[in-house]
Structure formats: C-alpha cells, structure tokens
Amino acid sequence: MNLTHFLLELVAAAVGTVGFSILFQVAPRHFPFCGLVGAIGWLVYRLVQWSSDSTPLATFLATLVLAACARWFSTLRRTPTLVFLLSGIFTLVPGAYIYYTAYYIFMNQPDEAVAQAYTTLMFAVAIALGILVGYSLPARLFGWRRNVNPQDGNNPQ
Amino acid sequence: MSQKELFDLVLLLGETMLSNGGEIFRTNELMVYAARQFGLRECSVFTIANGIFVSAIVEGELYSCQVRHIPLTPIHLERVEAMNDLSRRIAAGVVGPEEAKAEVHRIRAIKGAGPVALTLASALGAGGFGFLFGGNLRDCAMSALAGLLLYVFILNFCNRFHIRKVMTNILSSALVTLFCCVALHLGLGDHLDKMIVGAIFPLVPGVPLTIAVRNFMENDYIAGLVRLTDAVLVAGCIAVGVGCVITTWNTLFGGIVL
Numbered sequence A: 001m002n003l004t005h006f007l008l009e010l011v012a013a014a015v016g017t018v019g020f021s022i023l024f025q026v027a028p029r030h031f032p033f034c035g036l037v038g039a040i041g042w043l044v045y046r047l048v049q050w051s052s053d054s055t056p057l058a059t060f061l062a063t064l065v066l067a068a069c070a071r072w073f074s075t076l077r078r079t080p081t082l083v084f085l086l087s088g089i090f091t092l093v094p095g096a097y098i099y100y101t102a103y104y105i106f107m108n109q110p111d112e113a114v115a116q117a118y119t120t121l122m123f124a125v126a127i128a129l130g131i132l133v134g135y136s137l138p139a140r141l142f143g144w145r146r147n148v149n150p151q152d153g154n155n156p157q
Numbered sequence B: 001m002s003q004k005e006l007f008d009l010v011l012l013l014g015e016t017m018l019s020n021g022g023e024i025f026r027t028n029e030l031m032v033y034a035a036r037q038f039g040l041r042e043c044s045v046f047t048i049a050n051g052i053f054v055s056a057i058v059e060g061e062l063y064s065c066q067v068r069h070i071p072l073t074p075i076h077l078e079r080v081e082a083m084n085d086l087s088r089r090i091a092a093g094v095v096g097p098e099e100a101k102a103e104v105h106r107i108r109a110i111k112g113a114g115p116v117a118l119t120l121a122s123a124l125g126a127g128g129f130g131f132l133f134g135g136n137l138r139d140c141a142m143s144a145l146a147g148l149l150l151y152v153f154i155l156n157f158c159n160r161f162h163i164r165k166v167m168t169n170i171l172s173s174a175l176v177t178l179f180c181c182v183a184l185h186l187g188l189g190d191h192l193d194k195m196i197v198g199a200i201f202p203l204v205p206g207v208p209l210t211i212a213v214r215n216f217m218e219n220d221y222i223a224g225l226v227r228l229t230d231a232v233l234v235a236g237c238i239a240v241g242v243g244c245v246i247t248t249w250n251t252l253f254g255g256i257v258l
Helices: A003-023 A028-052 A055-077 A082-091 A095-106 A110-136 B003-019 B024-038 B077-091 B097-108 B115-132 B137-158 B165-185 B192-200 B206-217 B221-252
Strands: B041-048 B051-057 B063-069
Touching: A003 A028, A003 A082, A003 B115, A028 A055, A028 A082, A055 A082, A055 A110, A082 B077, A082 B115, A082 B206, A095 A110, A095 B192, A095 B221, A110 B206, B003 B024, B003 B041, B003 B051, B003 B063, B003 B077, B003 B097, B024 B041, B024 B051, B024 B077, B024 B097, B041 B221, B077 B097, B115 B137, B115 B192, B137 B165, B137 B192, B165 B192, B165 B221, B192 B221, B206 B221
Parallel strands: none
Antiparallel strands: B041 B051, B051 B063
C-alpha cells in the first residue's frame, strides 16, 4: 500500500464521516470537525495495525484517541461530545464483519460464520473499552476547568 | 404558569432531549435542574431509552406522576445541541418557564437537512466507506450509487407507506444488494462484498451499539439493553436482506465468489 492510497483513505474516512453527520442532523458548522475526528480515528487505526498487526488493539487505541478528540473538540466548540463521537465512531464499527457473518450463514459455512461473529464481538468490546477509557481521562485535560463558571453556565461534556 | 403546566413543561423538555438522541444522564439532569429552577418540589426522574417516569409535588401535598412512552426515533443532533444549550441556561437561572417553553417549541420545530441532502449524504457515506473497506474507485462509485438508491427507497417508499422498521431494513438492504449484484454482473464494479459493505453502511447500527455501551458504563442497564436489542435486531434484518438476495442470485445465475 502506497502513500497516495493511504491519503485517499483518510479523505474517504473524512468524507464518509461528514456524510453520516448529515444523516444524524449535525449542525453544518461542525462538519469540518466531524470529518477531522473520523480521519484521525482511521489514521490511528491504520498506524497501529501496521506496526502491531493486531486489529482489535488498533480498534481499541483508535477509539480511545477518537473519544479523547471528541471530548477535546466538544470543549473547543461548546457542544455535546456526542456530536463528534457518534459521527467519528462509524469508521471503526465492525460493519464489514456483520456483513461477512451473515454472508457465511447464508452460504451454509457455519465455521466461517462463527469465526466472523467472534471477530465482530471482539471489535465491539474493543470499541466499548476504548470509549470507557477515553471517557475516564481526567476532564481537566480537555480544558474543562476553565468553563466551570456557573454564571457562564458552560458545562460541556 | 400553574404548577401543573410547569410539570408538563419539565416533561416536555425531557422528552425533546431524549427523543432526539440525548443521553439518559443528560435528560435526567435537564429535568431535575429545570424542576428545581421552576420551583417544583421533590421532583424525581427515572429515564430509560424509550420512556420517562417523573414525579413531583404539584399544587399542594399530593405526589403527581407522569409516564411517557418515547419511541426510538432517528437521531437529530442539532436539536440535542440546542437542548443542551437551553439546559445550561435553565440551570444557570437566566431562562424562566415562559421563555423555556417558547424555546423548546422552537427547538422541536428545527427541520435540519431535507430529503435531498439526506440522500446525497447517504451516497457520500456509502461511497467513502466502500473505499475504506478495500474497494477500488469503481466499487466506490457503485457503493455511492447504491447508497443514493437506498435513501431514495427509504424516504420515498418506506416512510411514505409507513412500512415497519424491521421490514424497511430487510427490504432496503435487499434492494441495494440486488443493485450491487447487477453492477457486478454488468462489470461496473469488481468486488461484490466491498460494494455491499459500503452500500449497507448507512443502515448499520453503529450508533445504537455505541450508545448501548455507554449506557452500560453509566449503569443504565435497562436503557443499554433496549438499545442493544435494537442494534442486534437491525443487524439481523440487514443480514436477512443481504443473505436472501445473494442466495437467490447465486441459485439463479451463479458465479458469485467472495
């Protein structure tokens, strides 16, 4: 795989993420950040995958970075974390494995189907752990503290 | 505004937040803050993914209770964002009940992207993800077309004739699979699996799965189960739609290799 293809993948991730943020009715002013979050998630996923050959680990780390970025951007843009997290997570969701599981079930290859279902489950758990750890990072890291002025009423998260 | 109206307003706020995709904890906080600021005593809220139970003291010493069923509806993040903003202003005490009521009705009326924009977005998403999962540019173009077709079908057929969600998922994933099979047959795309994976991505329950996991982490087990069941059911429906078409096509015409 060459660099051009890799860059194209990042663009595809960003474009796909923006597509999904439109489907979730995100306000247009957040689109660039949604795209950025999606591209960052995919970048981390690819880099870890190349250096360690472990896709679940790559998914975990990518989700972790993604959740952290979503929290950071949410402080920056004064908007719920959900806006960036939901759009960005789509690049890591094991949609392809769900498809292959179904395919093998219908092609009557139960062993393959079980293997794919197992992979799907592993990815779901990796994503769950990534979000869990990402949300457990101390809020101060994301500039949360300077906003806790009750009069100002800013309490992003 | 009477206390009864205030009680209704608090529930309306919570309902708007929850039905547009706000999290459980956010909905609870919003309702409790609003009740406190508007002077409702002993307000207590229990929220699950598709319902709100709220009780408070209304006009005297009797406990009043309201239960509201809130069906799982499409996510509308712009409204969640606006509600979040309103929630902060209510908690800070700068918005009174009258203003809040006007504001919540304004937020409920936010339209967001129209059908054309949604269809194009679906094409963008499907094309982008078709490429990400290893398709070449031809596959990617076919995925995008299939994604376009998917939303045209959902918006103009399924939504218009009020077809149930389960059937909508089965029919629409079957339709895009058929489209991809034809594209492969005509030589317009090269990898059937990559095209289909991209094309069904706008249907894939990635978001319910994510929200379910978060609910579990926040100890909202019932809400998590509701979402998780939804996610598994949707995934199953997609599988049935895709599987039936592939099997049928293979039996009739043969020649599908993964």
